[in-house]
Amino acid sequence: MDKYFNLEYRGEGNCAMVFADPQTRQVYRLVKSNATRKVKKLLRASVTNHDEELSHKINMFVRKELEKVISYMNNIMKPLLSSRYVVTPNLKILHKKFGEQAVLLAGEARPAHRKNSPADNVDPDVQCALVLPDCCFVCNSDLNESSAVSSFGNSMHLNSPICQEDLRRSNSCCSADSQESSPIAEHLDDSLDANSSAGDEVDEVDSYSFSSAFYLGNERMEDSSLHICELRDIRDVQDVSEVRSCLDTTNSMAGSVKSDGEPVFTLSIEIKPKKSFMTKSSSDDFNQVCRFCMHQHLKTKSGQWPQTSSYCPLDLFSGNKHRMKHALWSLIKTPQNNLKICKNGKEVYGSEIRQNLSAILSTWFPSNPNRTKKLISVFLDLVIEVLLTRPSTDQNSDPCPAKPGTPVRSFCSQKCDSSSFVYCEDEKSEELPQGCVLEKIYSLQSLDDLDIEGVYPLYKQLKTRMEKEPWLINHWCLNGPYDDVSWLLGRDGEHLSDLDPDSLDYAVLKVKRFLVSKTLQDCSIIAAIQPVTKSSIQHKQDFLRFDGDLYNFSVKVIDLDPKPFEKVETYYRQASDIAKTFAETSSAFTKDCDSF
Numbered sequence: 001m002d003k004y005f006n007l008e009y010r011g012e013g014n015c016a017m018v019f020a021d022p023q024t025r026q027v028y029r030l031v032k033s034n035a036t037r038k039v040k041k042l043l044r045a046s047v048t049n050h051d052e053e054l055s056h057k058i059n060m061f062v063r064k065e066l067e068k069v070i071s072y073m074n075n076i077m078k079p080l081l082s083s084r085y086v087v088t089p090n091l092k093i094l095h096k097k098f099g100e101q102a103v104l105l106a107g108e109a110r111p112a113h114r115k116n117s118p119a120d121n122v123d124p125d126v127q128c129a130l131v132l133p134d135c136c137f138v139c140n141s142d143l144n145e146s147s148a149v150s151s152f153g154n155s156m157h158l159n160s161p162i163c164q165e166d167l168r169r170s171n172s173c174c175s176a177d178s179q180e181s182s183p184i185a186e187h188l189d190d191s192l193d194a195n196s197s198a199g200d201e202v203d204e205v206d207s208y209s210f211s212s213a214f215y216l217g218n219e220r221m222e223d224s225s226l227h228i229c230e231l232r233d234i235r236d237v238q239d240v241s242e243v244r245s246c247l248d249t250t251n252s253m254a255g256s257v258k259s260d261g262e263p264v265f266t267l268s269i270e271i272k273p274k275k276s277f278m279t280k281s282s283s284d285d286f287n288q289v290c291r292f293c294m295h296q297h298l299k300t301k302s303g304q305w306p307q308t309s310s311y312c313p314l315d316l317f318s319g320n321k322h323r324m325k326h327a328l329w330s331l332i333k334t335p336q337n338n339l340k341i342c343k344n345g346k347e348v349y350g351s352e353i354r355q356n357l358s359a360i361l362s363t364w365f366p367s368n369p370n371r372t373k374k375l376i377s378v379f380l381d382l383v384i385e386v387l388l389t390r391p392s393t394d395q396n397s398d399p400c401p402a403k404p405g406t407p408v409r410s411f412c413s414q415k416c417d418s419s420s421f422v423y424c425e426d427e428k429s430e431e432l433p434q435g436c437v438l439e440k441i442y443s444l445q446s447l448d449d450l451d452i453e454g455v456y457p458l459y460k461q462l463k464t465r466m467e468k469e470p471w472l473i474n475h476w477c478l479n480g481p482y483d484d485v486s487w488l489l490g491r492d493g494e495h496l497s498d499l500d501p502d503s504l505d506y507a508v509l510k511v512k513r514f515l516v517s518k519t520l521q522d523c524s525i526i527a528a529i530q531p532v533t534k535s536s537i538q539h540k541q542d543f544l545r546f547d548g549d550l551y552n553f554s555v556k557v558i559d560l561d562p563k564p565f566e567k568v569e570t571y572y573r574q575a576s577d578i579a580k581t582f583a584e585t586s587s588a589f590t591k592d593c594d595s596f
């Protein structure tokens with residue numbers, strides 16, 4: 001048990017509480033009672049007050065569910081999203097007391113809004129968990145992490161040179177140039193600085209103090225910062241000296257890599273982006289406001305958050321760097337559960353923790369005398385480059401039209417009326433680069449073109465049929481097993497377009513696509529970034545050259561659990577609640593930007 005005391009509380013959602021092991025750079029995703037409550041109730045009714053029998057049954061059930069999550073991630077999500085962005089989970093049997101210890105370990109670190117109900121805690125009866133690579137550190141792409149992951153207590157680290165060498169990462173190198181000077185951006189950083197002095201350990205950022213600057217307009221980058229220089233793939237570079245020469249080029253530029261003695265740490269930025277587009281529907285009165293922005297009204301009304309978020313997903317997914325930057329500033333202003341920034345895995349900025357980002361960045365960035373912009377602004381530009389980075393070769397994610405799960409809509413940037421982004425007359429419409437993480441998420445979210453309003457009748461049709469023939473849920477594999485991507489094909493391997501739209505098989509595929517889309521509407525992206533040092537260059541990792549400096553980075557998508565078929569019912573009710581509250585509040589609703 002002693003080894004578990006090394007674990008650190010990392011975060012939690014509705015169904016899982018996550019602990020990190022700093023030694024192995026793995027995380028333990030423990031199951032919460034929220035996820036087991038219903039099944040426990042059912043099982044209790046079926047066992048005759050034998051605690052042991054109940055506990056055994058619960059564990060068998062949870063184990064099966066976690067195995068399903070693993071097969072969903074490996075067999076459905078990896079091929080669709082690309083193995084580059086999906087880590088390999090493993091199932092781990094835990095010591096009996098692990099759950100209890102975890103609850104104690106979490107202690108004060110847990111956010112207040114998660115501590116309201118006893119069910120919102122780790123289920124102490126569950127003795128298994130998913131173990132995953134810690135994505136807050138730069139970690140491997142599409143390679144077999146499992147050997148490293150399954151070695152709890154073993155000294156092999158995912159980031160250790162030996163491990164990296166063995167696993168032979170895929171690498172890419174791209175350059176970006178960013179010399180931006182914007183009075184608004186400076187004002188923003190100044191406002192942040194005004195609330196915090198460099199070096200303070202914990203420095204609260206008062207978001208209200210910079211909100212007025214925030215809404216004076218959109219921060220705009222000068223054109224020179226908008227082009228990304230050519231992507232260069234160093235996957236093919238056999239000789240480290242070639243990579244070093246890349247470093248030398250960097251050194252000869254304005255910026256430089258950190259020298260080996262300088263402090264180097266990893267910053268990670270976790271974004272829960274939510275739904276990236278609006279589904280147009282003739283009966284929808286609010287089709288110019290996206291789901292996230294509409295939902296905000298219900299969330300504030302119900303007291304989940306004290307104020308509506310400034311963030312709009314459609315800005316982040318627009319591919320337009322001005323809008324993306326606006327989205328990131330909005331997340332800084334109102335992080336809710338959509339933004340979390342960690343320093344070596346420890347949260348430094350999020351819904352409840354607001355350390356001084358400028359101070360942290362001042363020791364993180366390689367010193368660069370030519371840097372003119374404020375550091376948070378530079379960091380956000382760097383994050384944009386990372387989010388838009390396109391893998392030069394993407395073995396598992398060819399956009400083959402015959403592939404199961406091919407999206408039904410192509411990329412189309414939309415505007416949400418609720419966003420405070422102010423458009424310029426000459427605002428260019430942009431595209432997300434094919435294969436970048438945002439494009440992947442957008443594509444898979446687009447597997448659903450009906451939204452709940454259109455899917456619900458199909459769900460009802462299946463439900464009615466299943467009432468007569470309950471075995472059909474397994475026959476149609478609506479809740480798995482998820483053996484391979486043919487799960488998203490008809491029973492005889494048909495694609496959606498081959499099926500009769502009035503057939504039950506068609507309804508099955510449409511509902512499955514909707515469920516995949518819902519998973520992607522609820523996932524989070526973790527980008528881990530670390531400035532390169534002269535010695536770390538020998539590690540085979542992804543590189544980005546930005547503003548004259550070199551960084552190692554990885555981008556991973558987490559929380560890719562399958563959504564159960566039965567949840568369609570909840571989605572239907574929720575959609576109606578969201579629309580109702582939005583209708584009630586929208587008369588009083590003015591765009592944030594109007595008030596400035």
Ligand SMILES: O=P(O)(O)O[C@@H]1[C@@H](OP(=O)(O)O)[C@H](OP(=O)(O)O)[C@H](O)[C@H](OP(=O)(O)O)[C@H]1OP(=O)(O)O
Pocket residue numbers: 013014015272337518519521522563567
């Ligand atoms: O319905 P949404 O959009 O509110 O999403 C739920 C999330 O709320 P959010 O709006 O992101 O704060 C919610 O997130 P929180 O627990 O509130 O952080 C969960 O992710 C929930 O999924 P699950 O029940 O854990 O499988 C999510 O439910 P799903 O809709 O993804 O099933």
Ligand SMILES: Nc1ncnc2c1ncn2[C@@H]1O[C@H](COP(=O)(O)OP(=O)(O)OP(=O)(O)O)[C@@H](O)[C@H]1O
Pocket residue numbers: 010011012013014015016017018027029132133134135136270340522524526558559
């Ligand atoms: N592989 C990972 N590496 C680093 N941090 C992680 C990892 N997996 C989860 N986390 C952290 O733990 C938090 C909770 O994990 P996760 O989102 O999987 O829980 P959840 O209960 O499924 O969430 P939700 O309620 O949003 O569905 C994440 O927001 C993230 O900060």
